[in-house]
Amino acid sequence: MxxxxxxxxxxxxxxxxxxxxxxxxxxxxxxxxxxGCAQKNESQADDSEEGYALLGVVEAVDAEANQLTVAHEEIPGFMEPMTMVFRVGPGDVKVVKKGDRIRARLVRDEDGGFRLIKIWPIDExxxxxxxxxxxxxxxxxxxxxxxxxxxxxxxxxxxxxxxxxxxxxxxxxxxxxxxxxxxxxxxxxxxxxxxxxxxxxxxxxxxxxxxxxxxxxxxxxxxxxxxxxxxxxxxxxxxxxxxxxxxxxxxxxxxxxxxxxxxxxxxxxxxxxxxxxxxxxxxxxxxxxxxxxxxxxxxxxxxxxxxxxxx
Ligand SMILES: [Cu+2]
Structure with a gap:
């Protein structure tokens, strides 16, 4: 062979x-x-830098409301460690499970709500x-x-x-x-x-x-x-x-x-x-x-x- x-x-x-x-x-x-596939680039900023880096453990998944409850670690200069509810995408509530450790970016919606984007499960x-x-x-x-x-x-x-x-x-x-x-x-x-x-x-x-x-x-x-x-x-x-x-x-x-x-x-x-x-x-x-x-x-x-x- x-x-x-x-x-x-x-x-x-x-x-x-x-x-x-x-x-x-x-x-x-x-x-x-x-x-093809060329779109006008509206921002030169590296979007991996958008929002705050967040590490945490998923405590609850609300698939209907597209929300995750996450106990997150300290976000230096922004937030103490705490458990809070975040808006996420409709695919995220299907992929992420209770007990998963995740990393994500924390951003604010226009109405001030907290949203997690770029959610990745952590499994070392x-x-x-x-x-x-x-x-x-x-x-x-x-x-x-x-x-x-x-x-x-x-x-x-x-x-x-x-x-x-x-x-x-x-x-x-x-x-x-x-x-x-x-x-x-x-x-x-x-x-x-x-x-x-x-x-x-x-x-x-x-x-x-x-x-x-x-x-x-x-x-x-x-x-x-x-x-x-x-x-x-x-x-x-x-x-x-x-x-x-x-x-x-x-x-x-x-x-x-x-x-x-x-x-x-x-x-x-x-x-x-x-x-x-x-x-x-x-x-x-x-x-x-x-x-x-x-x-x-x-x-x-x-x-x-x-x-x-x-x-
Ligand atoms: Cu394409």
Missing amino acids: ENRLFARRFARPACRVKAAPFLLLLGLGAIAGLL QAAAEMRKVNKRLAKRVAELEQGYYIGPGEAFPDFALLDQYAEPITPERLEGKAFVLNFIFTRCQEANMCPLSTSKMSQLQRMAAQKGIEDLAFVSVTLDPKYDTPGVLRTYAETYGIDGSNFHFVTGEKAAVHQMIRSMGITAIEDGENVIHSLATTLIGPDRQIVKRVEGSQWKPEAFLEAIEQL
């Missing part, structure tokens, strides 16, 4: 496409124009496990030559990220399943880019279900891990009416997500609340070999369904 992989890696350089020199020739504006043990796996992803990316990515005929890299249920997603969890992978971010305003891509993934999921195809999964990796928490992705998936049983919207530590983006030859440049990005859709076989890759948003669910049926 090792020989085969070894031989594959060196025998098939043609399946890696040289992309970077082309991109380097283009200015930022040109990339924005060509690749799981995070350490995931970092271990993502080190292998980082190593794989570091081995890629400038401008090359991991393409058809090669093995899909190791990774460990979190889905819209805050459950870890790894190739092991997808073992024995083919999966279709793409990249999106929930704030994308360009109808022809992420929204279209998500609609097509959802369409492909329905088509495959109608054909009775099992052992198939869908993975959409965020291009905006700073904003797209599991809770935000949960709301996004539900807005599209997606069956979450085999469709994972994934996020995680920024470095790991960016390595995943890089490994698949995607460009993603943060620009305020927007991400200027390219797109690609990839089919990975149950043996973890990359089978098919289509650049941009013009891929056809029918063509992917056909490729899936041929696996």
Whole structure:
């Protein structure tokens, strides 16, 4: 097996496409124009700095009112440790459970109410496990030559990220399943880019279900891990009416997500609340070999369904 992989890696350089020199020739504006998803940047401020950093333990979840009761630690210069009720997003009340330790940003609503955004569950043990796996992803990316990515005929890299249920997603969890992978971010305003891509993934999921195809999964990796928490992705998936049983919207530590983006030859440049990005859709076989890759948003669910049926 090792020989085969070894031989594959060196025998098939043609399946890696040289992309970077082309991109380097283009200015930022040109990339924005060509690749879409460019929105006017209203604020230059780094939104990770919005509000106050908060650490706490969830004491109650009110799914109806979209509120969490959180016993939080001291917020230096702002608040003593105390238990209070916070407004949160509709996805957050579904992802976060009583007893969870969380980190979040505390902001004020226009009416003065307290709101938590960017809510992440804290699980040090799981995070350490995931970092271990993502080190292998980082190593794989570091081995890629400038401008090359991991393409058809090669093995899909190791990774460990979190889905819209805050459950870890790894190739092991997808073992024995083919999966279709793409990249999106929930704030994308360009109808022809992420929204279209998500609609097509959802369409492909329905088509495959109608054909009775099992052992198939869908993975959409965020291009905006700073904003797209599991809770935000949960709301996004539900807005599209997606069956979450085999469709994972994934996020995680920024470095790991960016390595995943890089490994698949995607460009993603943060620009305020927007991400200027390219797109690609990839089919990975149950043996973890990359089978098919289509650049941009013009891929056809029918063509992917056909490729899936041929696996
Ligand atoms: Cu987009």
